[in-house]
Amino acid sequence: MFKKMFKKTAFAGPAALVVLVAVVVLSAMADSTMQPLPASAPAGEFSARRALDHLREFAAEPRPIGSPAGDRARDYLVGRLRAEGLQVEVQRAVGARPASGLATFGQVDNIVGRLPGTDPTGTVLIAAHYDSAAMGPGASDDGAAVAAMIETVRALRTGTGLRNDVVLLMSDGEEDGVLGAEAFVRRHPLGRAGGVLLNWEARGVRGPSLMFETSRNNARLVETFADAVPAPRGDSSMVEMYRLLPNNTDFTPLTGAGFTGMNFAYIRGSSLYHTAADSVANLDPGSLQHHGSTMLALTRALGGADLRTLTSDHDVTYFRALGVMITYPGTAVPPLAALAVLAVAGLVVLGRVRRLLTLPRLAVATVSAVLPLLASVAMAQGLWELLVGLRPEYDTMGGLLHRPQAFEAAIAVMSALAVLCWYLPLRRRLGPAALSAAVLVWTAGLGALCAWFAPGAAFLFTLPALLGALGALAASVTGAPAWVRAVATTLGPVTAAAVLPSLAWNAFDGMGLALGGVGALVLALFWLGVAPLVEPFRLGRAVPLTAAGLALALVGAGLAVDGFDAERPRRTHLAYVMDADTRVAHWASADPEPAGWTRRYVSARAVDGLPPGYARGSLWTGPAPAIRADGPRVVVSSYDGGTLTMRVTAGRGARSVTLRLDRPITWAGVSAGRFGQAGVQVTGTRTGTWPSEIRFRGIPSQGVRVTVRLSPAERVRVIAISESDGLSAVPGFVPRPPGLVAATREDGDLVAVTRGYTLRRGSHGEGVAEGAQ
Secondary structure, three states, rough: HHHHHHHOOHHHHHHHHHHHHHHHHHHHOOOOOOOOOOOOOOOOOHHHHHHHHHHHOOOOOOOOOOOOHHHHHHHHHHHHHHOOOEEEEEEEEEEEEEEEEEEEEEEEEEEEEEOOOOOOEEEEEEEEOOOOOOOOOOOHHHHHHHHHHHHHHHHHHOOOOOOOEEEEEEEOHHHHHHHHHHHHHOOOOOOOOEEEEEEEEEOOOOOEEEEEOOOOHHHHHHHHHHHHHHOOOOOOHHHHHHHHHOOOHHHHHHHOOEEEEEEEEEEEOHHEEEEEOOOOOOOOOHHHHHHHHHHHHHHHHHOOOOHHHOOOOEEEEEEEEOOOOEEEEEHHHHHHHHHHHHHHHHHHHHHHOOOOOOOOHHHHHHHOHHHHHHHHHHHHHHHHHHHHHHHHHHHHOOOOOOOOOOHHHHHHHHHHHHHHHHHHHHHHHOOHHHHHHHHHHHHHHHHHHHHHHHHHHHHHHHHHHHHHHHHHHHHHHOOHHHHHHHHHHOHHHHHHHEEEEEHHHHHHHHOOHHHHHHHHHHHHHHHHHHHHOOOOOOOOOOHHHHHHHHHHHHHHHHHHOOOOOOOOOOEOOOEEEOOOOOOOOEEEEEOOOOOHHHHOOOEEEEOOOOOOOOOOOOOOEEEEEHHHHHHHEEEEEEOOOOOEEEEEEOOOOOOOEEEEEEEEEEEEEEEEEHHOEEEEEEOOOOOOOOOOEEEEEOOOOOOEEEEEEEEOOOOOEEEEEEEEEEEOOOOOOOOOOEEEEOOOOOOOOOOEEEEEEEOOOOOOOOOOOOOHO
């Protein structure tokens, strides 16, 4: 690492770079999925081909909560589980979820199957949701996991009975706010019994099945995962990051109810997530195989274990390096972080004693190292803004592009360029020793910071810093042969190469290029760690210029390759909105630049004609023909100025209803006849002039009773919106051509019919229509 050492081991530079490339490639290869097994596979094994037969039966069409397709999927799945000998029931209930200014409810049909154990010590709960987003058939999200559950049960039934009870929860309403899982834990006895949970999801159509989330104190769970699963994937840094994000799945309410467990998903090919292209044809059978093989192995292991012994009082760090799963207890994280800091401090002292660096130079190098990090993030985000400027349709993709590899490679090159532009000028002024030590100071400092705030992610920095500092110390103070010292100096960079690039690619897969700065930051940290290895080379201005040219060429290649076609479609948003009071209708689109097909319906950026409560955000609109529709109805039972009770119906053919109120609400509750009732606290407000919103998905034809509490007022305005899937009922509508699919906005591809009401204290009956005032 230090200058004299490099003079003696100049050959280490090329060899070290070759080793780094090999480590990155091998790590990528080891992060692969599994080969799908054929239908002829042994009966006791999981076969993706057998599972695909089930998937084709129920995942050929969108099946959102309350839809006829959802009913057909429910009936098929119930029949298959009963055919496998399980005790099956359909839990019909109302699920609920609060958010800021929003209360969401839904009528759910959860499928609960039970396989009794021979001598149970607890319950193993396998969970996945069978509903899909309204925009697509959800073959991956989450049909693949549901099909894997059927094949897993079949394989389990070929062997001897398991010790523990196995419960299968195929939940409903996950896409609208984990409504089915919430109803399960609130209303079903098994939802409150606790046990070990295995939850399965997808945020793409391919890639390895990653264990990306666990409950707290996961030591014994991770031990079981690492020992039982044939191809374990995932690491504890993903667990830490997911805990910081606002996202949730069924895992959240289930673990909140007392289950301990693990959450799995594959995330590659996320540009097809929640679209019509999330189909069986686009699903990678290897991902289904990985899901199912992991599910079967863990169910067997946990089904035969004494679940009472799985409790622990700490988390563990776990990650894969060159195909090997490495784990160590959370109690080791602070000492390792401290050792890394001490090792780096010792290296700095040695460099100071040998006059290879001075503390002022080290301080300048350390402080200035933030510049390439910030530059990398800025260039990545700037690239996204450039791409959206060149292709506005990218904005509808949410940063999840079909073929982003060239753009991701450009970000990697730009991050390397930023580091080179920092390293090359300063190595002459400050010396390579100061720069190398500054890199280790940053890495050790980040490791110490993570050890405090996100222990599961500390290994990303602590281990490269510790091994890098120890290797440099060993190379500097021992009389070992030159090649041994060369190997020692590469320990830190090789460790970084084994963990950081794969984290960056996961960030790109999971967050997309709209948040490409996250992956760029990780890559910049990696390049900082390996920058000292270029010291033996005589690098001039030609290298940064070449890197800049390469980045530009990669961006150009990305634009040439990442087009839209029938297999990789463009997204476009379109909705139909009609004011039932005035019978004035409009088309609406939130696309920044609508596609040619969409422009058949919208022509101008204007929201003046839209019904009150619907004109939110920047929209393209155009006139539309009125349709025959019952529309929603709100009949007031009572309004005393602080509590409002009403009967709400959506109208014939409508699947959902939304109520927008012009006053903040603090509590909302619904009653849906024989499906039960639910209520939630609501805090905060929505943006705009309509601070509160209540949604009911899968509304019964007879309607629901809604009660809300709000701040006392003489009057409240309510906009009721009924929502029906699809636009084919509108006269003159022409379906999208190949290469276009519905955008993932929740109000897209809907026929929305609105009515406005002004309710005054003491109101009864239907109130006063806004259009009549």
